[in-house]
Amino acid sequence: MNNARIFNRALEIIPGAASWLAIIFMILLAACKPVVCAVLIIVFDFYWIIRTAYLTTLLVMAYHKLARQKNRNWLDDCRRLGSGWQEMYHLVIFPVYKEGPEILRSSLKALEDCNYPQDKIIVVCALEERNKDSGRNAAVLEGEFKNKFFAYLSTFHPDGIPGEARTKGANATWAAKHAKAFISQKGIPLDKVIISCFDADTCVEKEYFGCLTYHFLTAPSPHQASYQPMPVYNNNIWHAPSFARLVEISSSFCQLIESMRLEKFVTFSSHSMSFKTLVDIDYWPVNMISDDSVVYWKAFLFHKGDYRVIPLYITVSMDVAYSHNFFRTIVMQYKQKRRWAWGVENFPFLVKGFADSTGIPLMKKIKRSYHLLESHVTWAVWAVIIMFIAPLPVLLGGAVFKQMSIGYNLPLITGMLLNFTLGASFVWVLLSLTILPPRPKDIPWSKNIIMVVEWVLVPLVILILGSTPALDAQTRLMLGRHMEFYSTPKSREKKA
Amino acid sequence: MLTEQRIRAFLFYLSVFIFLTGLPVILSSALSYKFDTRALKFTKTGLVFLKTQPAGAAVFLNNRLLTETTPATIRELMPGTYGIRLELKDHYPWTADVRVEPNKVVLLDQIILFPLRPNIKQVSKMQFDACFLDEEKGALYYVNYGEGSIYLSDLEGSRMEKVGDILGLNPPAYAWKLSPDRSKLLYFNRRQIGIAYLNAFNGRSIKKTPFIIEHPQGAIENVFWHSDNYHFIVIANRSIEVLEAKPTSLPVELVKLNKPAAQVFFNSRDDTLYFIDSQKAEDGMTYENAYKLELNARTFPFMDLIMPKANNE
Numbered sequence: 041m042n043n044a045r046i047f048n049r050a051l052e053i054i055p056g057a058a059s060w061l062a063i064i065f066m067i068l069l070a071a072c073k074p075v076v077c078a079v080l081i082i083v084f085d086f087y088w089i090i091r092t093a094y095l096t097t098l099l100v101m102a103y104h105k106l107a108r109q110k111n112r113n114w115l116d117d118c119r120r121l122g123s124g125w126q127e128m129y130h131l132v133i134f135p136v137y138k139e140g141p142e143i144l145r146s147s148l149k150a151l152e153d154c155n156y157p158q159d160k161i162i163v164v165c166a167l168e169e170r171n172k173d174s175g176r177n178a179a180v181l182e183g184e185f186k187n188k189f190f191a192y193l194s195t196f197h198p199d200g201i202p203g204e205a206r207t208k209g210a211n212a213t214w215a216a217k218h219a220k221a222f223i224s225q226k227g228i229p230l231d232k233v234i235i236s237c238f239d240a241d242t243c244v245e246k247e248y249f250g251c252l253t254y255h256f257l258t259a260p261s262p263h264q265a266s267y268q269p270m271p272v273y274n275n276n277i278w279h280a281p282s283f284a285r286l287v288e289i290s291s292s293f294c295q296l297i298e299s300m301r302l303e304k305f306v307t308f309s310s311h312s313m314s315f316k317t318l319v320d321i322d323y324w325p326v327n328m329i330s331d332d333s334v335v336y337w338k339a340f341l342f343h344k345g346d347y348r349v350i351p352l353y354i355t356v357s358m359d360v361a362y363s364h365n366f367f368r369t370i371v372m373q374y375k376q377k378r379r380w381a382w383g384v385e386n387f388p389f390l391v392k393g394f395a396d397s398t399g400i401p402l403m404k405k406i407k408r409s410y411h412l413l414e415s416h417v418t419w420a421v422w423a424v425i426i427m428f429i430a431p432l433p434v435l436l437g438g439a440v441f442k443q444m445s446i447g448y449n450l451p452l453i454t455g456m457l458l459n460f461t462l463g464a465s466f467v468w469v470l471l472s473l474t475i476l477p478p479r480p481k482d483i484p485w486s487k488n489i490i491m492v493v494e495w496v497l498v499p500l501v502i503l504i505l506g507s508t509p510a511l512d513a514q515t516r517l518m519l520g521r522h523m524e525f526y527s528t529p530k531s532r533e534k535k536a
Numbered sequence: 537m538l539t540e541q542r543i544r545a546f547l548f549y550l551s552v553f554i555f556l557t558g559l560p561v562i563l564s565s566a567l568s569y570k571f572d573t574r575a576l577k578f579t580k581t582g583l584v585f586l587k588t589q590p591a592g593a594a595v596f597l598n599n600r601l602l603t604e605t606t607p608a609t610i611r612e613l614m615p616g617t618y619g620i621r622l623e624l625k626d627h628y629p630w631t632a633d634v635r636v637e638p639n640k641v642v643l644l645d646q647i648i649l650f651p652l653r654p655n656i657k658q659v660s661k662m663q664f665d666a667c668f669l670d671e672e673k674g675a676l677y678y679v680n681y682g683e684g685s686i687y688l689s690d691l692e693g694s695r696m697e698k699v700g701d702i703l704g705l706n707p708p709a710y711a712w713k714l715s716p717d718r719s720k721l722l723y724f725n726r727r728q729i730g731i732a733y734l735n736a737f738n739g740r741s742i743k744k745t746p747f748i749i750e751h752p753q754g755a756i757e758n759v760f761w762h763s764d765n766y767h768f769i770v771i772a773n774r775s776i777e778v779l780e781a782k783p784t785s786l787p788v789e790l791v792k793l794n795k796p797a798a799q800v801f802f803n804s805r806d807d808t809l810y811f812i813d814s815q816k817a818e819d820g821m822t823y824e825n826a827y828k829l830e831l832n833a834r835t836f837p838f839m840d841l842i843m844p845k846a847n848n849e
Binding site: 097446 | 547582585643
């Protein structure tokens with residue numbers, strides 16, 4: 041094993057090792073030094089209360105901004121900037137694996153309905169050759185959308201290209217390369233093209249491209265930024281079971297909160313960026329699962345740390361991942377969250393990139409690496425500490441610990457944390473109701489009540505999906521058991 | 537965007553400030569440390585937790601009324617002994633001297649405040665000489681020797697009914713034992729054992745005459761029913777005997793006790809008798825120890841011989 045490989049493995053081991061060491065250390069401490077463990081738990085609980093309050097405030101601020109910009113006519117704003125917007129083209133890539141026309145149709149229809157000239161939009165439906173239905177699906181969609189945009193292309197990503205893994209990034213890269221050839225052939229300058237890479241189920245809002253163009257044209261150094269819309273899971277949210285709905289609403293909230301923390305903000309899921317930059321950084325990674333965030337880090341390293349994510353306070357709507365069977369829904373959600381948590385692979389990628397790159401201030405390297413590591417380790421341990429380790433000093437500490445003041449106070453303080461979280465959850469409930477799409481006609485009114493009451497399931501969601509997917513992903517990376525890309529199955533109720 | 541980031545920065549530093557200033561307060565409270573503003577140092581304290589049944593009692597600490605009522609936690613108590621009094625209207629007060637130790641909690645969570653006027657209710661208005669409780673069936677039995685009758689009621693004294701005839705002992709019985717199937721009542725004094733037949737719980741009337749078995753051979757210490765509802769084990773002052781529930785029953789001595797008034801326990805689930813005595817062991821030596829005597833049909837052949845009598849009774 042050469043030095044580079046050893047260095048890489050060490051970096052892969054660090055996040056999982058840090059998480060497991062934190063958990064094992066706390067368990068041992070609970071058994072051997074329950075008072076010290078209780079003190080640490082109280083410190084963590086209090087930190088978590090403050091953090092929850094802080095993040096909930098950021099969520100309210102982000103939501104306020106989202107609501108304020110909801111009905112803004114961004115195209116008019118573009119027009120007011122001058123004629124520059126008319127030179128811009130939008131390249132939209134939908135990497136598709138198993139999703140059929142029933143999923144893509146609504147995404148393409150949303151593009152068609154946008155308040156933006158369709159002759160400035162190039163759509164690429166990036167299909168996988170290994171899916172035997174790809175050709176037929178492509179033909180169906182081409183029949184419906186071929187003449188709706190400036191161009192509509194279908195690409196078929198071959199399986200087994202050396203150096204590639206079966207990932208979304210590999211498919212998107214293949215499609216982007218074809219699109220580049222097409223764009224060059226049409227004589228369109230690459231720096232006048234903004235690329236958006238959307239999941240197959242992504243339905244954009246009517247003003248999305250106006251908003252994106254406006255931000256691109258007004259941003260300083262627009263090629264040194266990615267543009268991140270706010271993902272919501274509204275496509276089938278009224279039909280999804282409570283458990284899955286809660287998880288996805290929480291994901292939307294996380295993204296809204298992250299949009300307020302610009303120094304930590306990284307691209308996630310469907311996002312947009314300069315096509316020129318994408319070409320410069322040699323497209324998405326073709327052998328990594330978390331292509332959506334790695335592409336950001338590639339650009340960040342390419343531009344020597346002078347690269348950022350600009351939040352777009354406009355939503356893109358996707359599907360809630362669920363099945364009609366409760367346990368299959370949990371499994372599906374678990375796998376999806378584990379895939380997201382596999383974003384921990386960014387840590388070795390980034391640190392290696394920092395080691396190889398010059399020109400980025402050392403402090404910036406340390407801060408970004410620490411933020412990335414801390415966020416993943418916190419993800420993997422917070423629920424374990426709150427749900428499982430917090431009661432351990434009382435359980436393992438014995439009669440002597442129970443006679444100590446701290447033994448008496450620990451459950452009270454832990455209870456206070458729970459009460460505070462319940463208080464904060466009222467804010468979450470209110471916000472969740474306001475981002476809901478209108479109730480479909482086939483859904484009874486009583487579902488509104490369920491939408492509120494279902495929040496009592498939060499502890500169950502935390503128990504199952506709080507930390508375990510992240511711990512699972514980090515352990516796999518630590519042990520060198522690399523994951524395959526899990527394409528979340530999409531399921532929608534047929535509309536009446 | 538800039539304004540928002542400024543607000544966010546303010547919120548962030550405010551959170552950090554609250555964390556850094558709040559944490560010492562929370563930790564010192566959790567660990568029962570109190571900041572002495574005069575000496576400018578932390579001192580160790582203890583706490584007392586009080587929980588009463590019923591709740592809502594006023595708490596007096598060294599005769600000073602506290603604002604909170606039970607359940608209450610009295611914090612930041614300097615180590616030492618405190619007089620605690622709990623008062624609740626129409627209840628007896630509860631008082632105790634409690635020793636508070638540093639960094640420790642005194643848990644007083646099993647305090648019952650008894651009412652000043654106990655809730656006494658007259659269960660039965662009839663005259664009787666003795667009464668005993670059947671806990672298992674939730675029933676009260678009343679014995680009227682003058683009338684020679686046994687009555688039964690529920691625990692509220694209602695549904696009173698006569699369930700059998702009884703003969704009086706001389707001197708009167710001091711203990712009553714119902715057979716496991718509630719068909720017989722056994723009662724005894726030191727020299728006599730009375731048997732009465734009951735018709736409660738089985739719904740049919742038993743036309744059997746009560747009788748008394750004299751036991752002149754030794755003072756009776758205790759009597760236990762065998763699970764066959766026919767035999768009973770008599771613990772006399774020098775022996776353990778078994779008798780049948782019939783007027784002419786003769787005792788069979790199972791064990792000769794070497795210690796007077798030996799402690800005896802009977803497990804009615806498996807008809808096993810445990811007693812403490814000095815008995816000769818297999819090695820010929822005598823040991824004062826606990827012994828076990830199994831009296832069920834499986835382990836005690838003698839019972840096999842007399843069992844058919846029980847079934848044919």
